Amino acid sequence: MKPDIRVALVGNPNTGKSTLFNALTGLNQKVGNFPGVTVDKKTGIAQLPDGRRAEIIDLPGTYSLYPKSKDESIVFSVLAEKGSALTPDLIVIIIDATNLKRNLLLYTQVADLKIPVVIALNMMDMAAKANISIDIDLLSRRLGVPVVPVSARKVEGIDDLKKVISFANKHAMQVDSIDVHAIAPALIADISNEVEVESPYYALQLAHQHEYLNFLTPAQSDKIEELEKKHSFHSQKAQAAETIARYNYINDVLYDTVQTPETAHEESVSNKIDHILTHRVFGFVIFMAVLLFMFQSIFAWSEYPMSLIEDGFVWAEGLLRGVLPAGPLADLLIDGVVAGLSGVLVFIPQIAILFAFISILEDTGYMSRVTFMMDKIMRKVGLNGKSVVPLIGGFACAVPSIMSTRTIENWKDRMITIMVTPLVACSARLPVYTLLIALVVPNKNVWWIFNLQGLALTGMYVLSLVSAVIVAFVMKFILKARERGYFIMELPVYRMPRWNNVLFSMYERSKAFVVQAGKVIIAVSIILWVLSSYGPGNRFENIKKKYSQPQYTQKLPQADLDRLISSEKLENSYAGVLGHSIEPVIKPLGYDWKIGIALITSFAAREVFVGTMATIYSVEGDADNITSVQDKMRSAKTPEGKPVFTLAVAFSLMMFYAFAMQCASTVAVVYRETKNWRWPAAQLVYMTLLAYGAALLTYNLLK
Amino acid sequence: MTLSQLEVGETGIVKEFTDLEMSVKLMEMGCLPGEQVRVCRIAPLGDPIAIQVSGYQLSLRKFEASTIILQ
Structure with missing residues (x-):
């Protein structure tokens, strides 16, 4: 159903824009991409009081219409493009009442576009607490637009806002803020003659941004360029003049409408918190403690729900076994699909908990303090304080984190961040690590509070950060800088996390993981099952013949015989042949051909390793004895009768997964972000070499 | 005197900028000529710094602060 009115939501970062978006649209929203670019586009439907439906588009947060990063450049182009599927009928600009002055800059720019x-x-309650009194009616009259006080957090004023949206005018009623003509009178007049413009400010913006606007024809863009030269237009000088004029206007408006207390120097709560959290010693100690707590919790809190899911799958396998007639179809469903799925779904609790932590850290404002503390170190190794967010986000998933590097304005800093982010231990490695650690590391405490398994996992995470830093440091000398970088960033005040947003992000990320990874895993599981259940030529028949001879049937009990047959069948299947063919390469790392199969299949996605292990050992094991993957792997024996998964093999595997790229989605997103195949190719090569070397070293040290 | 020379707790009034490109970004963030700035904190490793300006807190590197000339 087509919406009746389209509304663009714009505003500064940290103003509660996404909270307002959630309050307006509820769960009725979808995430996509803006056409042609890979910036997340969130749209949702708000039901208006008059029965009409409004489509709300959430635009990236920005301080001004002049973009400083790729994300921000979307804002002007969506607002400016006429007649597209996204062209808004109305703009809702969210303004932080505690920080009116800076927020109104973006308002005056947007208003001058005459939409x-x-x-x-927003945040009227916070403003009241800080004794800032705002004459809302007067402010509304001065600006000529409706001003609706809301509290997005407490979901107050949302109905009023919807009412105002439904009453909104088709014509722009706002009062002119500054004399835009005065900035470049001749140029604005000339551009208005060339291109259809709705306001002088629109023409001026075209002069600044025409190179990046897809909706202009090349001829139009060239013409504007020519006019700029003719009038010797200097973009930065014009921006500086405009910004000063706008703030003069804003100061004027605020002088009449807002009373701010003089004694604002009293130390705020936020400052007091900062004294501790960014303290030169405690700051880093607290940061490390937060990380340690996060990873210990991921283990501890997920234990119970994980065992529930595991038991559920064991129960379902048993049920299916009983219901379905025995045969290839039942085997495919149970050993292929269900076994593969269970290996993955079981990690939902861990992923949800991880994302809950990340969203809390961002929401409270702690993440920007981490950026603030780490900038100097990060700069030494060729990164940027802002690289901290993608790197920490990398603990969840490299794909969105690589996309989030768009907030880094500097090209070189951004490239290095993209190159090292996949080294950070992502949630897809978590299943691999937890499985292998649970297999070889005893579950007991040392020094009362440190759990050995938790320590091993923390170690893997710390190693991933250290390796990312070292690689970044090397790349600092390889890449050449294109422009200078800067680090001018708002430090938002500390706030309580919004639990709704936390829950929402847990739900959204888990769903994305299940849907995206699930598809790959089901496909891989089916292919793998086929490859491991059938073999080339008449090898399978020969095995059957061999074991039906009396020297086997008479001497061995039926159960042992079945196990011998199925393991020899697996070895002679297509998968086994494939695994055997790469065995010479992986033997030095301590892996057998079965692990080789898992390495190949998990090239698409790391977590497939677990599903593959489950499938391989299900195919091999006997069907009546259903156990979890972990038990299956623990009882796995080499032909000589020794356990396959020794400490050396398990850690060698963990090292391999720590460094190897093993993620098709990351390769794709790096290409999308860099627009050049050389970047993902270089990344794949360096990471695979690193993985092989680290695994080789680990295996030989622990053997 | 530039902003980077202020100690924690000291205030100054912005007079002008030595770097046009940086000044555009700084002014957008509310750091304008005539505006009062106060150094709130210095990061644990000595850089960047956090300043109070236009009613909120902004962090910037020492080098960037050195392009802001105070009255």
Whole structure:
């Protein structure tokens, strides 16, 4: 159903824009991409009081219409493009009442585009607490637009805002802020003659941004360029003049409408917290403690739900076994699909907990303090304080984190961040690590509070960060800088996390993981089952013949015989042949051909390793004895009768997964972000070499 | 005197900038000529710094602060 009105939501970062978006649209939203670029586009439907439906588009947060990063460049192009599927009828600009001055800069720019605007004045309760009194009616009259006080957090004023949206004018009523003509009178006049513009400010913006706007024809863009030369237009000088004029106007408006207490120097709560959290000693100690707590919790809190899921699958396998007639179809469903799925779904609790932590750290404002503390170190190794967020996000998944590097303005810093982010231990490695650690590391405490398994996992995570830093340091000398970088960043005040947003992010990320990884895993599981259940030529028949001879049938009990047959069948299947063919390469790392199969299949996605292990050992094991993957692997024996998964093999595997790229989605996203195959190719090569070397070293040290 | 020379707790008034490119970004963030700035904190490793300006806290590197000339 087509929406009746399209509303663009714009605002500064940290103003509660996404909270307002969630409050307006509820769960009725979807995430996509803006056409042509890989910036996340969130749209949702809000039901208006008059029965109409409004489509709300959440635009990236920005301080001004002049973009400083790729994300921000979307804002002007969506607002400016006429007649597209996204062209808004109305703009809702969210403004932080505690920080009116800086927030109004973006408002005056947007208003001057002469698209109808409504102001949602957020955080009125915080402003009241800080004794800031705002004459809302006067502010609304001065600006000529509706001003609706809301509290996005407490879901207050949302109905009023919806009412105002439904009453909104088709025509822009806002009062002119500054004399835009005065900035470049002749140029604005000339551009208005060339291109259809709705306001002088629109023409001026075209002069600044025409190179990046896809909706202009090359001829139009060239013409604007020519006009700029003719009038010797200097973009930065014009921006500086405009910004000063706008702040003069804003100071004027605020002088009449807002009373701020003089004694604002009293130390705020936020500052007191900062004294501790960014303290030169405690700051880093607390940061390390937060990370350690996070990873210990991921283990501890997920234990119970994980065992529930595991038991559920064991129960389902048994049920299916009983219901389905025995045969290839039952085997495919149970040993292939269900076994593969269970290996993956079991990690939902861990992923949800990880994302809960990340969203809490971002929501509270702690993440920007980490950026602030780490900038100097990060710069030494060729990164940027802002690289901390993608790197920490990399603990969850490299794909969104690589996309989030778009907030890094500097090209070189951004490239290095992209190159090292996949080294950070992502959630897809978590299943591999937890499985292998549970297999070889005893579950007991040392020094009362440190759990050995938790320590091993923390170690893997710390190693991933250290390796990312070292690689970044090397790349600092390889890459050449294109422009200078800067680090001008808002430190938002500390806030309580919004639990709704936390829950929402847990749900959204887990769902994305299940849907995206699930598809790959089901496909891989089916292919793998086929490959491991059938063999080339008449090898399978020969095995059957061999074991039906009396020297076997008479001497061995039926159960042992079945196990011998199935393991010899696996070895002679297509998968076994494939595994055997790479065995010479992986033998030095301590792996057998079965692990070789898992290495090949998990090339698409690391977590497939677990599903593959489950499938391989299900195919091999006898069907009546259903146990979890972990038990199957623990009882796995080499032909000589020794356990396959020794400490050396398990850690060698963990090292391999720590460094190897093993993720098709990351390769794809790096290509999308860099627009050049050389970047993902270089990344794949260096990571695979590193993985092989580290695994080789580990195996030989622990053997 | 530049912003980077202020100690923690000291205030100053912005006079002008030595770097046009940086000044555009700084002014957008509310750091304008005539505006009062106060150094709130210095990061544990000595850089960047956090300043109070236009009613909120902004962090910037020492080098960037050195392009801001105070009255």
